[in-house]
Amino acid sequence: MPKVLHVIEDLECGGHAEQLRLVASATRAAGESVAVASLRRPGPVAAPLCAAGVPVEWLGWRSAVDPYAAVRLRRLARRLRVDAVQTWDAASDRAVRWSRAGRGKAVWAAVDRGGAAGPRRRLAGADLVFGPYEAADGAASAAGRLVRTPNAVDPTIAGAHTDRAAARERLRAGGIRLGDDAVVILAVARQESPEAVRQLAWAADLIRVVNPAIRLLIAGGGRGSAAAQRFAAAATEPGLVSWLGPWPDLRDLYAAADVAWCSGSGGPQSTPALEACLAGLPLVVAGAAAAPIDGIIVADLADRAGWARATLAALKSPRTAPPAAALADHAPDVVAKRQVEGIAEAMSRPRC
CATH class of the missing domain: 3.40.50.2000 (Glycogen Phosphorylase B;)
Known part of the structure; x- marks a missing residue:
């Protein structure tokens, strides 16, 4: 070979x-x-x-x-x-x-x-x-x-849907302020496009009006992260957005979250989208193409109201066991x- x-x-x-x-x-x-x-x-x-x-x-x-x-x-x-x-x-x-x-x-x-x-x-x-x-x-x-x-996709993420309370406790021990009653949205992406990150922060601020318990965790580095952090600090409520930076092991983040956002150009086939599916998380993905896996909601990130509605709909969906058959090729x-x-x-x- x-x-x-x-x-x-x-x-x-x-x-x-x-x-x-x-x-x-x-x-x-x-x-x-x-x-x-x-x-x-x-x-x-x-x-x-x-x-x-x-x-x-x-x-x-x-x-x-x-x-x-x-x-x-x-x-x-x-x-x-x-x-x-x-x-x-x-x-x-x-x-x-x-x-x-x-x-x-x-x-x-x-x-x-x-x-x-x-x-x-x-x-x-x-x-x-x-x-x-x-x-x-x-x-x-x-x-x-x-x-x-x-x-x-990393197969070890498949067990991330099993114990949310324990995962949140480990994250708190690592310095992330996260209450047991928080409604957690997780976005995993490199911040190469400040505009996309601004859209996420605005959408989270809009959802917070409906559900004050919302917390947005953004994991990933990138050239645009510093500018995006400054924008979120100035334009959103304190404590709404937490910037975690590069995060080597995502399993606890997926376990602690209630819904995942995927804003990258890869759409439903991107690594974060596939990992969220494997963790059993409800998922909202930016794009126009149909999702290849049941349970993924595709929405337009530029339409913040539509993105917020899609997220609220996803939050009503229960966490599910990972769709092993759909992810076998990955x-x-x-x-x-x-x-x-x-x-x-x-x-x-x-x-x-």
């Missing part, structure tokens, strides 16, 4: 790093050879990767163009004798393109997790593209390079196997 080197900008908490952790750990558990290279200093996701037996290398990438780090990446790929280099974001795409680590015998596979309507990365040189959406990469699809692979071992098979098939094709 192919030896794969995963390349990513960093291993901070976020969708790309979490997907890499799930796929690489599942690949290693299956007895396959896999390694991870982080362009910048590895974050908290590096520890569970190492615990799973996946070696993590830090390339020390310090600027947009770093020829020394590019040489380190090329030498690492040669030393490991990898059959494929798999990139996870725009920074790692550029690194592999500049370092030529994916040239020669090694296959360059790119994971494109942008939403169906999200921004596209420059993947013209990739041998194949993994993505959960039909429109993930139009050029790749037309050339037969697109391999449909769903996002993986198991990490299934996703990892599909990606390995895609790489093996690409290796068998003649290359220029």
Whole structure:
């Protein structure tokens, strides 16, 4: 089977790093050879990767163009004798393109997790593209390079629906002020778009008029988090919105919540949406496409009144056992196997 080197900008908490952790750990558990290279200093996701037996290398990438780090990446790929280099974001795409680590015998596979309507990365040189959406990469699809692979979801979250009181007690012990009678909305997303976060804060403020017990917990970092926090502090009631920042283990958050919000471009197929479903949480998702799993309410985030109505409707829905059948294709071992098979098939094709 192919030896794969995963390349990513960093291993901070976020969708790309979490997907890499799930796929690489599942690949290693299956007895396959896999390694991870982080362009910048590895974050908290590096520890569970190492615990799973996946070696993590830090390339020390310090600027947009770093020829020394590019040489380190090329030498690492040669030393490991990898059959494929798999990139996870725009920074790692550029690194592999500049370092030529994916040239020669090694296959360059790119994971494109942008939403169906999200921004596209420059993947013209990739041998194949993994993505959960039909429109993930139009050029790749037309050339037969697109391999449909769903996002993986952490199976340990499935037990998060069992004990809400104990989860809230653990969160309080960690410094989160959360009463037993609070109605908790959980949003897990990187704050790259301040506008989307402002819409969430406004919607929470609107719901609070109907239900004063509402609390909105937002987990995730990102470049827009500081600006979004300042806005929420000035525009919403004190204590309504709690900014948790990057949160490595989400199980207690999912267990403590009453409903989940998913505002990212990934829609119902995004990692937070799938995790919320696995935790048995009622879920409100931004988008226009029909939800693939029963129980998901799709609404327009720009319509704050409509979003609030959808949330109030979701709060009337009881927590349910996770829909195992609907999420079977999202198991990490299934996703990892599909990606390995895609790489093996690409290796068998003649290359220029």
